[in-house]
Amino acid sequence: MRILTVILLLASTISFSAFANDNKADPKPNLLSFITSDNTQTQLMGMVLSLQALKQGPEVNILLCGQASDIALIDAPQSVLT
Template identity: 50%
Template sequence: MNFVQRICALALIIGAFVMPREQAMASEGADGLYVVVTTDNAQTQMMAMVLSTQTVQQGKSVRMLLCGPAGELAVKGSEQTMLKPLDKSPQMLLAGLIKNGVPVEVCPLFLPNKGAAAEVLIDGVTVAKPPVVAERLRADDIKLFTF
């Protein structure tokens, strides 16, 4: 199985656990993804970035919310883990997503509990507003992926 086939297989497996089958089938015509990343696992973070990048390349919209340990991805100078076969880090792919216009936010609890201000965030990342996030999550044309 080559790399692309592995990515596709993994995406299908993740999709089976992310949302019930009925919800996935009902949202096949979705215009985009709302990706919520909470894990500190670099491989899982990378998969979130790879699938988000592929979604953007296929002409669909992506919004990303980084919460808990995953918020560290948006902190300037955070430790990076290089992963094969791309020899890139999740932060590198995140930077590419931001460059391509993907809105990226950190949860509003992240910075206060880190004891930091918004200045520690990389360019293009903002702090989420819960009412706005809730509204976006309810949109009929958006699939929710959580990692």
């Protein structure tokens, strides 16, 4: 009797979770890119890969940390631009 109760409980849990997922709208995937390197080629590659992902549909957010944040400055250092 105990085994039957456990089986019914598991079956109801599985069917409920499957039902709950069917009711949700299909969310767009998200991408968060962390760019932390001071190397300009690495920064550029992070931007290129983020752009390619954006063209395929997901929402893309880019977090610039440390010296990589210099590329977001209006008066960016010359080392960032070369």
